Amino acid sequence: MPHTLTLRRPDDWHLHLRDGAMLQGVIGDTSRTFARAIIMPNLVPPVVTTDDAAAYKARILSALPKGHSFQPLMTLYLTEHTSPDDVEKGKASGLVTAVKLYPAGATTNSHDGVRDMDKAMPVLERMAKIGLPLCVHGEVTTPEVDIFDREAVFIETVLDPLRRRLPELKVTMEHVTTEDGIDYIKGAEKNLAGTITTHHLIINRNAILVGGIKPHYYCLPVAKREKHRLALRKAAVSGDARFFLGTDSAPHVDPLKECACGCAGIYTSINTMSCLAHVFEEENALDKLEAFASLNGPAWYGLPVNEEKITLTKREEPVRFPAKIETGAGPVTVFDPLFPLYWDVSE
Ligand code: NCD
Numbered sequence: 082m083p084h085t086l087t088l089r090r091p092d093d094w095h096l097h098l099r100d101g102a103m104l105q106g107v108i109g110d111t112s113r114t115f116a117r118a119i120i121m122p123n124l125v126p127p128v129v130t131t132d133d134a135a136a137y138k139a140r141i142l143s144a145l146p147k148g149h150s151f152q153p154l155m156t157l158y159l160t161e162h163t164s165p166d167d168v169e170k171g172k173a174s175g176l177v178t179a180v181k182l183y184p185a186g187a188t189t190n191s192h193d194g195v196r197d198m199d200k201a202m203p204v205l206e207r208m209a210k211i212g213l214p215l216c217v218h219g220e221v222t223t224p225e226v227d228i229f230d231r232e233a234v235f236i237e238t239v240l241d242p243l244r245r246r247l248p249e250l251k252v253t254m255e256h257v258t259t260e261d262g263i264d265y266i267k268g269a270e271k272n273l274a275g276t277i278t279t280h281h282l283i284i285n286r287n288a289i290l291v292g293g294i295k296p297h298y299y300c301l302p303v304a305k306r307e308k309h310r311l312a313l314r315k316a317a318v319s320g321d322a323r324f325f326l327g328t329d330s331a332p333h334v335d336p337l338k339e340c341a342c343g344c345a346g347i348y349t350s351i352n353t354m355s356c357l358a359h360v361f362e363e364e365n366a367l368d369k370l371e372a373f374a375s376l377n378g379p380a381w382y383g384l385p386v387n388e389e390k391i392t393l394t395k396r397e398e399p400v401r402f403p404a405k406i407e408t409g410a411g412p413v414t415v416f417d418p419l420f421p422l423y424w425d426v427s428e
Pocket residue numbers: 097123188189218299300301302329331332345346347
C-alpha cells in the first residue's frame with residue numbers, strides 16, 4: 082500500500098458556506114484544500130438573482146484567508162418566479178454555474194423553493210437550451226411519504242418525468258443517499274450525474290439513532306440503511322465519471338443542532354480528504370480517489386481540471402482534527418467518523 086498519494090487539487094461540487102461570521106469562520110477549511118466549490122444558494126434570504134449571486138460571490142472572495150486562491154462557482158436558487166432571462170444573463174457572464182432546485186420545505190431554508198414544477202418550466206426549458214445544469218435536492222416533501230423513502234419517490238414522481246419532458250436538461254442529482262439513486266443514474270443514457278457526500282460513505286442511519294440521539298449525524302437527505310451506504314461506496318470508488326464529490330458540508334452552530342428541533346447538516350470541510358482517503362483505501366481503490374474528487378466533476382461541468390496538486394500522506398499516528406471549530410457565529414462540531422484518521426493533506 083502506498084503511503085503518499087498525489088492528486089490534482091480537488092473541488093467540492095456541493096458546499097454550504099453561509100454568510101457573515103459563519104462564512105468567515107468556515108471558508109478557510111475549504112480553501113486550504115479545494116480549488117473550487119459549487120456554492121449552495123440557501124441563504125436567508127436566498128440567492129435568487131444574478132445580482133444576488135454577484136454580491137454573494139464578492140462576500141465570499143473577501144472572506145478568503147490571505148494567500149488562498151479559491152474559486153466559488155455560484156448557483157441560483159430556483160423559485161416559481163425566477164426569470165429565464167436573468168438565468169441566461171448569469172450563465173452568459175460566466176458567473177452562474179448551475180441553478181438549484183429545492184422542493185419547497187425539503188431542507189434548511191427551502192421554503193421559497195418550488196411547489197409546482199409546471200411553474201418552473203419556462204426557466205428549465207431555457208436552461209436546457211443554453212446548457213446550464215440543474216442541481217437537484219432530490220426528495221419529495223409530501224407528508225405521507227416516509228422520510229427514508231423520499232429520494233426514491235422523488236426519482237419516480239418528479240425527476241424521471243422531468244427528464245422525459247426535457248431530455249436535453251443536464252441534471253446533477255445531489256447528495257445521492259440510496260441504491261435507488263445510484264441505479265437510476267447508472268441507467269441514464271445521458272445528461273445525469275450524481276454527487277456523493279463524504280459522510281454518506283461512512284455512516285448509516287444507526288449513527289443517528291443507536292445509543293441515544295446523535296444530532297451531529299443528522300443531515301438531509303438523512304442517512305439510510307447499510308445496503309445503501311454500500312451502494313454509494315461502490316459507485317464512488319468505481320471511477321464511473323457520473324459520480325463525484327459534493328461534500329454537502331453544512332455548518333450550523335451547536336445550539337441549533339443540540340436542541341428539541343435540531344437543524345440538518347454535517348460539517349466535513351476540515352477532514353473530508355482524510356476521510357475519503359481512508360474510505361478509498363478500505364475499498365482498495367486509492368487509485369480512483371482522483372477521479373472522484375478531482376476529475377469527474379470538472380468533466381461534467383465542462384471546466385478544466387486543476388493544474389495544481391495536493392499530496393496525501395499516511396501517518397504512523399492518527400491525525401488530530403478539532404472536535405469543534407470556533408466561528409464568530411458560535412462553535413460548530415466537526416464530523417467524527419468514529420475511527421482514527423491516518424491520511425493527512427500535506428501540500
Ligand atoms: C443543508 C443546510 O444546512 O443548508 N443541510 C443538510 O443537511 N445537508 C441543506 C441541504 O443540502 O439539504
